[in-house]
Amino acid sequence: MSTFIADIKIPDSKLAVEAAELLREHGDDLLWNHSNRVFLFAAMKGNLNQIKYDPELLYISSLFHxxxxxxxxxxxxxxxxxxxxxxxxxxxxxxxxxxxxxxxxWDAVALHSTIGIVEYKEAEVALMNFGVGFDVVGKNFDLISAEARELVVKHFPRDNFKHGILHAFLDGFKHKPETTFGTINADVCEMLLPGFKRPNFCHSVLHSPWNE
Structure with missing residues (x-):
């Protein structure tokens, strides 16, 4: 049977099910619940704004983001x-x-945290960014009703998500903090990674190998 949550159908094609199984195998409950909430909130935004999008593409991208x-x-x-x-x-x-x-x-996953650019991309790419921003920082929080939010959280609980997701981020890139330069992920390293010193772009310009 198909599963509907707050009037959004969870894609259940063979491809979607295999993607879900992959995340279930290699992720944890925090990433599973978060990724599904991202899809649901993104789909709600698409429906509210009457945006044409591919639910299967949006779902799989959300699972992998x-x-x-x-x-x-x-x-x-x-x-x-x-x-x-x-x-x-x-x-x-x-x-x-x-x-x-x-x-x-690929674009939806790679760009999901690239604020100021991704929202101008194709429907599925932009919608997933909306879902991420909605679930992580409550961006545009009042756009989706309290009733719909509660239904989503009932099926995919938050369970100390605010602190859990920050530590999940850190665990994912604490071995390569240099990759966070110029991104919001540097904030995570600055807050939680002992000894981390955020690189400064102005310093990089002024201390480049050019004479002038």
Whole structure:
């Protein structure tokens, strides 16, 4: 049977189920619940604004958006968002999905935290960014009703999410803090990683190898 939460259908195609199983295998309850909430809030935004989007693409992208934090998919030298994007590309490529579907999924995952740019991308890419911002920092919180929010949280609990997600971020990139330069992830390192000193762009400009 199909599952509906707050009038949003959870995609249940073979591809969607396999993506969900992959996150279940390599993620934890925090990432599972967060990723599903991201999809649901993103889909609600799409429906409220009558935006045409592909639910399967949005769902799979949402499931993969933080998978780069997990031991299975984290690299030694790339932003965790890129690790997740590469993971979704490999997953979809191995299943014969169209290049356009793969491109959009890669962008949605890779750009999900790139504030000020991603919201102007294609529907699924921009909507997933909305879902992430809504769930993590409560951006545009009143856009979705309290009743709908409560239904989503009932099915996918937050369970100390505010502190849990910050430590999940840190665990995902504390071995490569240099990849957070110029991103919001540097805030996590600055707050939670002992001895971390945030790189400064102005310092980089003034101390470049150029004479002038």
């Amino acid at each position: 933080d998978i780069g934090l997990t031991p299975k998919f984290r690299s030694d030298d790339k932003r965790f968002e890129v690790d997740g994007a590469n993971a979704v590309r490999d997953f979809l490529s191995s299943r014969g999905v169209s290049e356009e579907f793969i491109r959009l999924a």
